[in-house]
Amino acid sequence: MILALRTVAALAFAALLPAAAVLPPAAAVLVPATALAQTAALGATDVVKAMTAADRIALQSDLAWAGHYNGAIDGEVGERTVAAIKAFQKSVRGKETGVLNPQEREVLRGAARKLQQDVGWTLVTDPATGIRLGLPLKRTPRKIADAGLTTWNSPQNTIQIRLVNRREPGATTATLAEREKRATPERKVTYATVKPDFFVLSGTQGLKKFYVRGVLKGEQFHALTVLYDQATEGTMEPVVIAMSSAFVPFPAGGAARPAVEYATGIVVDGDGAVLTTAEAVAGCTSIVVAKLGNADKVAEDKAANLALLRLYGVRGLTALPLGGDVKPGAVDVVGIADPQLQNGAAAVSLIKAQASRDGGGLALSPAPAAGFAGAAALSGNAFAGVANGAALIGADTVRAFLKAHGIAAA
Structure with a gap:
């Protein structure tokens, strides 16, 4: 017998919000012939900037999934984006113009979607913490939720994803970042940036690599940590970039659980x-x-x-x-x-x-x-x-x- 259960939440601040909107599949971005002709005169950066914001974001996302882009997926175009386009063109033996033709764009889109499907990339809202994020659910199907903490693990614990939601009265991002740096003696930080409202750390932890993004809003601290074996680096590097961009620690409209x-x-x-x-x-x-x-x-x-x-x-x-x-x-x-x-x-x-x-x-x-x-x-x-x-x-x-x-x- 199958039964319907109705549960009444005890914690008003926990969230179960609709899944974050999925970017529409990036159709082939048709670059007009006139734009291609202007590439040499204007520069590839100017041509890419002329694309719509949605197309620029989709382009950066696909470049990241294909392993050619390591930066913010925000639609802001600079030399890093153009260099990633050229790297992709080189990988498919195309002319390195910095502007994709329709056929190249379709090949890139297909490569990115295949990688997303392989890892089970899914945008979700975590009900225990109220955080929106993207997850490689085929790689991390084991979920454990507790008050203020949610974890996803791979079957052999080669990949671990953790979300934290807690109060930190009197804390600053600088003090929280220092605490994360010393979370374990094995942790060695190779990259760090600390801003008034957030921090990012990455590096190695024994035979694993780690990534931490923490955001402080008032006294409330939300953090994403990804820990993965270096043997999985080829798969996980683009996933971590995508997770960083999909991470929404304080969704608009609040985080009230139904x-x-x-x-x-x-x-x-x-x-x-x-x-x-x-x-x-x-x-x-x-x-x-x-x-x-x-x-x-x-x-x-x-x-x-x-x-x-x-x-x-x-x-x-x-x-x-x-x-x-x-x-x-x-x-x-x-x-x-x-x-x-x-x-x-x-x-x-x-x-x-x-x-x-x-x-x-x-x-x-x-x-x-x-x-x-x-x-x-x-x-x-x-x-x-x-x-x-x-x-x-x-x-x-x-x-x-x-x-x-x-x-x-x-």
Whole structure:
């Protein structure tokens, strides 16, 4: 049995905002022949500056993903942008003019999109911290959320992403930057910039590389940290540049968490035991199961991102059989799409996805939409696991969690 869960947030400052707008796919930017003819006279920088702001931002983003640009993705064009264009033209054996023709622009766009798809690049708003950012969800499917701290890890911990949200009364960006520099004895800073409202640090930490961007607004401090093995540098360097540009620590309009959020629960015994993700019910003052009443959280495992709920006074529910295991290939994710998108209804929905092994973890593609956190993934008629965004919590993990808390899986 699949249930709709409604949770009431305890922390008013945490946010669940719509995902940050995705830049439209950069269509081939057609540079008029007259502009090409003027390149020599005006200079490549002037020609690129004549593009629209959206096209300049998309161009810089694609150059960064292709590994040719390492700078702010803000549409401001200078010699670094033109040098990146020439580097790309050289890589495809084109003439190094500093201005892309339509065919070159299309090749660049395709290369960037392929890299984004390979890492599962997704723009999200983190509900625990209220921060908007881009994430390589295929590389970091393991998410753990706690008060003021959210982390995403790769299955083997070769990549770690951390968001921090905390009060820092009396602090300055200079003092916070110094604290980050000394966060661990292994940390060696090779780049640092400190401004009145933000700081950026990068360097090495043992056999890993790190990037930290911290922003201070009043007494509130939000920070993004990315730590990754140097062996993954080829993949992660463009990702870090993209993450830096996509990072919005204080979204316009505030960061108030909606009073009500929704997720999916799975009945795991006939006497009112319900399974969902720990993240779905974190920081909630009450949990309501549609048509069945209030539930209490009786157990959780933050590392596995699982929570066990209990409906009291409810008998005769039909438990979902939890035998089976995930196999790479097609799965059906059965859950309840966000009731807010159903005009208050709680209809059960089925979406198709692909399950795959990503290192030591499991991944779903495409990631299920809002409301499907805690949904059951089925391979044929066999239980494969629990959906958690782009990650899949495997059936063995689910059964071990339930066994540890006295639930014999059906």
